[in-house]
Amino acid sequence: MSKSAARTRLADAAFALFDERGYEQTTVEDIAERAGVGRTTFFRHYRSKEDVIFPDHDRLLVLISDRLATSSHSTALVAVSDAVRLVLLHYVDEGDLARRRYALTSKVAALRDREIAGVARYQRLFREFISEWMGDPTESASLRAELMAAAVVAAHNHVLRRWLRGEASDPLAEVDEAMREVLALFPASLSPRETGAGTTVVAFRTEQDLDALLPSLRRLIEGGPER
Amino acid sequence: MSKSAARTRLADAAFALFDERGYEQTTVEDIAERAGVGRTTFFRHYRSKEDVIFPDHDRLLVLISDRLATSSHSTALVAVSDAVRLVLLHYVDEGDLARRRYALTSKVAALRDREIAGVARYQRLFREFISEWMGDPTESASLRAELMAAAVVAAHNHVLRRWLRGEASDPLAEVDEAMREVLALFPASLSPRETGAGTTVVAFRTEQDLDALLPSLRRLIEGGPER
DNA sequence: GAATCGACGGTACTCAGTACCATCTTCCCA
DNA sequence: TGGGAAGATGGTACTGAGTACCGTCGATTC
Numbered sequence: 001m002s003k004s005a006a007r008t009r010l011a012d013a014a015f016a017l018f019d020e021r022g023y024e025q026t027t028v029e030d031i032a033e034r035a036g037v038g039r040t041t042f043f044r045h046y047r048s049k050e051d052v053i054f055p056d057h058d059r060l061l062v063l064i065s066d067r068l069a070t071s072s073h074s075t076a077l078v079a080v081s082d083a084v085r086l087v088l089l090h091y092v093d094e095g096d097l098a099r100r101r102y103a104l105t106s107k108v109a110a111l112r113d114r115e116i117a118g119v120a121r122y123q124r125l126f127r128e129f130i131s132e133w134m135g136d137p138t139e140s141a142s143l144r145a146e147l148m149a150a151a152v153v154a155a156h157n158h159v160l161r162r163w164l165r166g167e168a169s170d171p172l173a174e175v176d177e178a179m180r181e182v183l184a185l186f187p188a189s190l191s192p193r194e195t196g197a198g199t200t201v202v203a204f205r206t207e208q209d210l211d212a213l214l215p216s217l218r219r220l221i222e223g224g225p226e227r
Numbered sequence: 228m229s230k231s232a233a234r235t236r237l238a239d240a241a242f243a244l245f246d247e248r249g250y251e252q253t254t255v256e257d258i259a260e261r262a263g264v265g266r267t268t269f270f271r272h273y274r275s276k277e278d279v280i281f282p283d284h285d286r287l288l289v290l291i292s293d294r295l296a297t298s299s300h301s302t303a304l305v306a307v308s309d310a311v312r313l314v315l316l317h318y319v320d321e322g323d324l325a326r327r328r329y330a331l332t333s334k335v336a337a338l339r340d341r342e343i344a345g346v347a348r349y350q351r352l353f354r355e356f357i358s359e360w361m362g363d364p365t366e367s368a369s370l371r372a373e374l375m376a377a378a379v380v381a382a383h384n385h386v387l388r389r390w391l392r393g394e395a396s397d398p399l400a401e402v403d404e405a406m407r408e409v410l411a412l413f414p415a416s417l418s419p420r421e422t423g424a425g426t427t428v429v430a431f432r433t434e435q436d437l438d439a440l441l442p443s444l445r446r447l448i449e450g451g452p453e454r
Numbered sequence: 455g456a457a458t459c460g461a462c463g464g465t466a467c468t469c470a471g472t473a474c475c476a477t478c479t480t481c482c483c484a
Numbered sequence: 485t486g487g488g489a490a491g492a493t494g495g496t497a498c499t500g501a502g503t504a505c506c507g508t509c510g511a512t513t514c
Contacts, residue, residue, distance in 0.1 A: 113341070117339075146382075146385045149381075150380070154374050154377035155373075158374075162366075181367075185413070
């Protein structure tokens, strides 16, 4: 497994030293020394100095990817929400470790950039998934997929940062609410299959009063499926 | 100005060598040598090896910041659209240079990360501006600001990448259209000041038919300003 | 008991980025 | 006209991340 004794000792030593002296002021040799291993061993367990802070980034990516893959067309949006929950849950489970990482990324520009680059990869996954789900090669659909992916990731980050700052007592409930808000932004993204019988009122504003536009509304409804 | 002869020679040499050997296979010393200057001089003109590819990133940031600053409350959204146009226009003006940069960022992971980090800074500017513009300390408003900023930047990137790939003949028109689409996602973000007299129909779906829900609609309208 | 395999430590190297210093040019003023 | 100040330059030396390679030690296996 990925649970070597040296590996965890290295991570502990790294975070401790980063707290004491700061990230830039700590060399890889310092970390290895405190962990009681050689410098070479550090790079055997972590690809880089930054990697010791973001160890299971790749694992999260496959986690998302797997969750998205196990979904049918009709459950696509559920899968998206679920994947977001998965990621958030992972950080919440990390607990204090995630908060220490947040403290570091808030101070050190290089680490913030690294964090952002990771998030961009999540966003790419979501974008590709949503785009494929829409199944519409149109340029407009492509843009909508991009917007939706950006919104999904932004919502996740928003809630995650609130929790990291200690402002969210129930992050899971908050992320559910945030995802509802995100999905509400994209009403027309629901494919016709999801649209059952009844009345769909589109959003618009007009100078006319209700009675004046009633005929138009009726025409739209009676017009049936097309448009 | 920032137009030193050595500076442009360095940039030319860098791009040429990156094309010939690839980014990682080119050392700063190689670049300096081909430009006919010392290695030290390179670092006087560019803070890092990556900087030679993203030279006026900071300048773009102040460009956005300035454009956003010169706006009143009622013209805030215009300022946002305008700032986005400004950035896009900058890249379009770069022409071939921007496309060569795109080719590099597509191949080299480190450069892609750097690019993304820069975009994140734009997004931060927009988020703070929009948040302040909303003037609502609510958690929900904070999320909406975040979503809107993410959407704005995503729309810009979408059009920019299309242009970089040669898929957009009129990127300015496309970005205007994309921004319209983005702003259309956030109807309720319009402050009451922007909302004149007339009828506002909210979006919802129901199993009832139009006649059944007409009373509710009337009640909402006659209820007046309060909810 | 010997061979094998994997984890480890050490050495040496490349290269980005920083610090410092000496030089050279240019321009300005006495 | 000469001298000096300021700025740009080039060179040297250093730190530190990351890579390559090799020899060693220990456990497992045949």
